[in-house]
Amino acid sequence: xxxxxxxxxxxxxxxxxxxxxxxxxxxxxxxxxxxxxxxxxxxxxxxxxxxxxxxxxxxxxxxxxxxxxxxxxxxxxxxxxxxxxxxxxxxxxxxxxxxxxxxxxxxxxxxxxxxxxxxxxxxxxxxxxxxxxxxxxxxxxxxxxxxxxxxxxxxxxxxxxxxxxxxxxxxxxxxxxxxxxxxxxxxxxxxxxxx
Numbered sequence: 054x055x056x057x058x059x060x061x062x063x064x065x066x067x068x069x070x071x072x073x074x075x076x077x078x079x080x081x082x083x084x085x086x087x088x089x090x091x092x093x094x095x096x097x098x099x100x101x102x103x104x105x106x107x108x109x110x111x112x113x114x115x116x117x118x119x120x121x122x123x124x125x126x127x128x129x130x131x132x133x134x135x136x137x138x139x140x141x142x143x144x145x146x147x148x149x150x151x152x153x154x155x156x157x158x159x160x161x162x163x164x165x166x167x168x169x170x171x172x173x174x175x176x177x178x179x180x181x182x183x184x185x186x187x188x189x190x191x192x193x194x195x196x197x198x199x200x201x202x203x204x205x206x207x208x209x210x211x212x213x214x215x216x217x218x219x220x221x222x223x224x225x226x227x228x229x230x231x232x233x234x235x236x237x238x239x240x241x242x243x244x245x246x247x248x
Contacts, residue, residue: 057100057199064099071154071162075129077107084118086111086168091179093213096187098195100202103162108179110171114141119148119168131155145243146173182247186217189248197226204228211235214244221248 072078078088092106093099116139127135131154138149150166169175190198197220205211219225219234 057196057203060203061098061100061199064103065094065097067156068094068099068103068105068162071156071164072105074131075126075154075164077126077164077166080122080125081109081166084111084115084122089180091183092165095180095183096190098198098202098213100199101205101207102202103160104165105162106165106179107167108175109166109168110176111168112171114148114168114170116148119150123150123152123166126152133161141170144174146170147175182214185247186221189221194220201225201228201231212240212244214246215240217248218244218246222246 081088087110089108089110090106091108092104093102094105123135123137126132132152133155134153136149136151140147140149146169148168150168152164152166154162154164156162198216201216201220202213215235215238216231218238219231223234225231225234
């Protein structure tokens with residue numbers, strides 16, 4: 054199991070370099086937005102899927118300013134693609150940005166930048182969930198989650214919250230147990246669960 058923990062630590066080390074290289078915090082701070090790390094990296098569970106998740110908060114969202122920030126990001130070396138989604142008129146009250154960065158080794162990293170209206174439904178929600186999951190991790194649970202993530206076939210898309218819920222809440226430990234758990238617990242959209 055030690056190699057899974059070491060691989061996750063190495064991914065986290067590489068991710069921090071990318072975050073600093075792209076100056077993700079500085080880009081958003083320049084327009085007065087607050088940046089929070091969420092997701093697997095916040096919990097020390099960054100495994101095979103190189104996905105960096107950030108929530109960005111503002112009292113209001115000016116789409117022109119967002120496009121300016123993302124234009125500056127797009128001009129940086131290594132950014133190979135950017136996608137945009139406007140969900141301001143939904144319960145999520147956000148703008149979704151997804152960028153792909155190719156590092157010096159040729160590995161591609163997905164960077165999810167979700168710009169959320171402060172005070173809306175999900176303001177701080179995912180930060181709280183991540184912190185509660187991190188607090189519920191024992192060494193044995195961390196190892197089980199990392200093993201399942203690294204054993205996941207590359208062509209299978211699984212939300213990280215599925216691993217956490219299965220392992221922490223329901224005691225899943227093996228790939229066969231997890232596959233059966235997923236069949237019994239299908240997801241469709243945001244999973245609102247926390248330990």
